[in-house]
Amino acid sequence: MNDEQRPRATRRAIDWLRSEVGSALLLVGVVVVALAWANSPFSDAYTRLWELPVNVDAGDLRFDMDLHDWVNDGLMVLFFFVVGLEVRQELAVGALRQRSRRLVPLVAGTFGVLAPAAIYLGIAGRTAPGGWGVVIGTDTAFLLGVLALVGPAMSNQLRIFLLTLSVVDDFIAVTVIGTVYSDNVRIMPLAVAVACLLALWLLGRAREWRSTPYVLVVVVLWGATVQAGVHPSLAGMLAGLLVPAATPEREDVVRAKYLFRSYWQSPNAGVARDVGLGLARSISVNHRLHEQLRTPVSLAVVPVFAFANAGIDLRGGVLGEAFGSAVLWGVVAGLVAGKLAGITLGTWAAVRAGLGRLPDGVGPGSIIGGAALSGIGFTVSLLIADLAFADETDAQAATIGVLVAMILATTVGALAFRIARVRFGEQSADLPVTLTPDVDVEKDHLRGAPGAPYTVVEYLDFQCPFCARATGMGKDLADHFGDQIRYVVRHLPLEDVHPQAFVAALAAEAAHRQGAFWEMHDVLFANQARLELDDLRGYAVDLGLDLAAFDADMADESLAELVRAHADSARASGAQGTPTFFLNGIRNQGSHDARTLIEGLEESLPEAAARRRS
Structure with missing residues (x-):
């Protein structure tokens, strides 16, 4: 490998490790190495490593912890901070923003916490009742990685549902850690921590866009919670929740x-x-911090945590003793059976109660498979196991139970997905990707040669600030392909966020009846802030249209039905927002800048596919 190839190979390796499959397999590898070291002739070195004292003095403050504590109470704060950032994103701009989309996973996630805890208490409640918290969390990274391995080839909608559900699990689990498993709370440091949370809220209210003030406050918040005796995971989650997230203006x-x-x-x-x-x-500050921390957390923080907590010495009858413990079976049953039953029942109950519906393209079999995979507790479960048990034997049994549950949950989930595929025909758990209906040169609005080899179809909203005409990407495509491309637009007015989008679409169609669709299309995008009815009538006059005919067409119900038919075709094709592009009939699922669309178009032709195969 030459010098030029080496950086490229390194980048590919890092990109693979950053993927959901890569990060999950990395964690599995780390767990195997930790177990191998802990059960080797050098196991004492493993124990001494994590018992190494690391003391830090800052004035009158003293942080007196060993290396294991620094990992669990220090590094893992970054993990929970990232979780908090993700929750805030979902609440502000993601799946939790819309009531109809958040209630079903919210109910399912709550059931997915209550059922495992009840099962654990039923089995191990007399032996070690404090361990119920071990079974309530889901390891999001492991869950999504295993889903990519054993789930349907196309499962993005199921992925979003499970991600939203695990957000609920994580929030409840971290709240439990910070309250139930914290003791000897000191008032003055706790007051400082509360002041830090208030400062984060004020920074958000002041629309502070620099990340440095947030980071400094979070560092102080961490130190205050450690000194207060509250587990800092709660501080990390709350801090992430208070960092504002928003779509770009x-x-x-x-x-x-x-x-x-x-x-x-x-x-x-x-x-x-x-x-x-x-x-x-x-x-937004939230998205920037999330992007900066996501890779180091997934490639360093979580693997180091797994390495520090998964190394159990199974020699000397420890394994046999653990399998005879009610704690182990309580953990296994709680995670595997409890998560499966709780999430499935919660989803069914929420749908039957009319609180929402299953995600588009996701069948009940896929929900059952995803519920089974949610029994992979790992990160949160291992952290709580370290806090919940005073008896070392019970802590070891719980840790082994978490690892056993991970294997069983993966097996049950893979089996559920296979049954859903073979018996119920659930080949995917995602939105459609094929344009429906196909382009009709007689009915669709088309620019370019009707027989051009490259076709771009855009579902647009005239108030969307990032559609092709608004950003200029349409011109870039035309400049690159010339007369080899045809460009088609269909309407997808997002009336919940763009109140004038529907009437603007009507104006474009009314102009079409007078042969001026593209002229009105360009004018509407040039005046996105002025799309009231009087503005639209003024544009019609400026374009030389017959105003009486324009007004009559604007009131014609058949035009409204046409716009609604376009929106129906968008949903049938898997388009949920604007802009959504279809490249030679296949929905583009990545970035929609001109360079990416050009590459996608050039790779979509049959001869390009033949070159890839060769």
Whole structure:
């Protein structure tokens, strides 16, 4: 391997490890290494490593912990901080934003906590009642990694449902850790921690976009919770929840664009700094911190935690004693049977009660398979096992139970997905990807040669700030392909967020009846902030249209039905937002910048597929 190939191979390896499958297999490898070391002739070295004292003094404050404590109470705060960031994202701009989409996983997640705890208490309640918290959490990273391995080839909708559900699990689990498993609480440090949480809230209210103030407050918050005797995982989760998340504002993106143009014209350090700040300002603090921390947490923090907690010496009858313990069977039954029953029952109850429906494209068999995989507790379960048991034997039995449950939950989940596929025909758990109906050159709005080899279909909303006409990507595609591309638009007005989108679509169709669809299309995108009815009538006059005919067509119910038919075709094709692009009939599921769309189009032709096969 030459010098040029080595960095490329390293990048590919890192990208694979960052994937859900790669991170899950990395954790499995770390667990195997930890168990092998702990059961080798060098097991004393493993024990001494994690018992190594690491004391830090900061003025009158003293952090007196061993290396194991620094991992569990220090590094893992980053893990829970990232979880908190993800929860805030889901609440602000994700699946938890809409009531209809959040209630079913919310109920399912709650049942998925109560049922495992009840089963554990029924089996091990007399022996070690405090261990019920071990079975309530789900390891999100492991869950999604195993789903990618044993689930349907297309499972993005199921993935979103399980991610939302695990957010509920994690929030409850971290709350339990911070309250039930914290003792000897000190008031003054706790007051400092509360003040830090208030400071984070005020930073968000002040719309502070720099990440540094948030990071400094979180560091102080961590130190205060450690000194207070409260497990810092709760502080990490709450801190992440208080960091604001939002979709990019069009004005900020445009400002960054002009800053970059200035750098292109005059590249120097000062302008480069302005570009960096402009780019940072266009993305919410939450998303920036999540992007910066996601990789080190998944590739370093969680593997180190697993390495520190999974190494159990199974020699000397420990394994046999654990399998004779009610704690182990309580953990295994709680995670495997409890999660499966609780999540399945909770989902069914929520749907029957009319609180929502299953995600589009996801069948009941896939829900059962996902519920089974939710029995993979691992990270949260191992952390609580370290806190919940005073008896070392019970702690070891619980840890072994978590590992056994991980294997059984994976097996049951794989079997459930296989049955769903073979018996019930659930080949996927995702939205459709094929354009339905196909392009009709007589009915669709088309730019370019009707027989061009490349076809882009865009579902658009005239108030969408990132649609092709608004961003200029349509022009970039035309410049690249010339007369080899045809561009088709269909309507998908998002009326819940863009109140004038539907009437703007009607205006475009009314203009079409007078042969001016594309002229009105361009005018509407050039005036996205002014789409009231009087504005639309003014644009019709400016375009030289017959205003009386335009008004009559705007009131024609058949045009409204046409726009609704476009929206129905979007849903049938798997489009849920704008812009959504179909490249030669297949829905684009990645970025929608011009370069990515060009690459996707060029790879979609049959000859490109033949080249890949060869």
